[in-house]
Amino acid sequence: MQNLYLPYQMRIEKIVEESPEKDLKTFELSFLDSQDAVDCKYLPGQFAEVSILGIGEAPFGIASAPCETGLVRFSVKKAGLFTENLHQAEVGDIIGLRGPLGNSWPLEKLKGKDIVIIGGGFAFTTLRSMIRFIIEPKNRKDFGQVDIVYGNRNPGQMLYKEELEEWLTRKDLNLHLTIDKPAEGWQNYVGFVPQITEQVIKPSHNAVSLVCGPPIMIKYTLPVLEKLGLNPERIYTSLEMKMKCGIGMCGRCNIGSKYVCKDGPVFSVAELEKLPSEY
Template identity: 65%
Template sequence: MTCSCESGHNHNQVNPYVPYRMKIKDVIIENPEKDLKTFILNFLNPEEEKSFTYIPGQFAEVSVFGVGEAPFGIASSPTEKGVVSFTVKKLGQVTSSLHMLEKGDVIGLRGPLGNSWPIEKLVNKNLVIISGGFAFTTLRSFLYYALDPENRKLFKNITVVYGARNPDQLLYKAELSEWSKRDDLDLKLTIDRGVEGWNGIVGFVPAVTEQVVKEASNTVALVCGPPVMIKFTIPVLKKIGFTPDDIYTSLEMKMKCGIGMCGRCNIGSKFVCKDGPVFSLKELEELPAEY
């Protein structure tokens, strides 16, 4: 499988600065605080829909007209035809404006941008997918892709460790429930501290990873979460026996303009938006420790 987007922009889009017009098909509120929402978008132009091809792990710039744009990892999978989804936490001006929009409203989308999870390197491997909080978006994209009937046979055992502060903060609850019933996926959900009514695992993601993952041979780890989670998970993976070549992480939180123009996402010689957001640990170990 070849990635047509190594250079960090979509060759199909005539002008990378001009957004596609997207209609909000649905808005899913992900938590009681209502500050996490998933926006499911349709293309207004069917021709543009055909030309928009992406790979799990890529991101896009979402714009609220008259307010601005912000980068988000694509949460949907290319196997979900006709829709593109993003899960957005309400933090700043753009995200707050986005959160005020409703079904039927029109917004902009530029992309896809950046590189992807290294799918060709994952074929015939066991996979360990590790995530925390609302960083689960592009891993949801990959999981959805990997579990598609056409693709599931490409990968061996899939183990997922996904944690949040409390059960309310876990994203995609309906899907997690479905995935937990599958026999071709080992899903471990964990929360930081026990609460009434929670019968699952209690503990921080790095500790749970150490309990659950026993074997690193023929296995690749995909890690995406808050920086502190990544920081404490990497040593655990190394201890289990993973090499820096077999650990991939996404530096989504470093994203800015998406096409290497603004210079605000660089780490050493790399631009996260053009060379990333996905990097192997081997690549990151050769860069200044800014992530």
């Protein structure tokens, strides 16, 4: 058995500067050892610990989808010591990956259902993984209608701009992009995510919703979804916490008796309602 703390070695293949503020980058990584690519099987919604030798390790949601074989993608906002260092990395640098960790979006419960995806800001990563998973030809028949609302403060902050352009033209999903305030040349919606959600989403009786974004967006979006007829059992979100081990041992990422790293990061709103609001 491989030691739990030993990371896969990854080469940075591509770095995409995602926002004009230059505080958001997407890193595309490949496995140095081909066997690792086979062993590292993940599902949309899972996360991994990314490491830089001599600096440390931090958890990030996996933004790529399992069908994109051989590569793993993360989008990282510059915020603290580790992310500052990661942002200085260059193509060709070798970093570590430990994972996949945590549960995933509830794939079994999503099968055969209409999917409502609500995302905001740079928390769109694992939602992007889920969407990419759904539209993979061999998976698409497993899901019903797919409606997406993705909002940002301004157009420049949209993650994965090229891909979003392509998704806007697709017939097998309905993508609604929105920004907070009008901007020159912006052809899509203007308004906050909860507002646009209320306007464009008409969930069917069997719809399930996946929500990920800044806390303020989540706070105002959940009542909208409930008003639209989605009960807390049918709304899922993904949480973030400071983590170290990622495997339920180091003791810091708990909310009540649940560890976000091992029991989460994905929880239904019904599950969260039973936990103390300490997150």
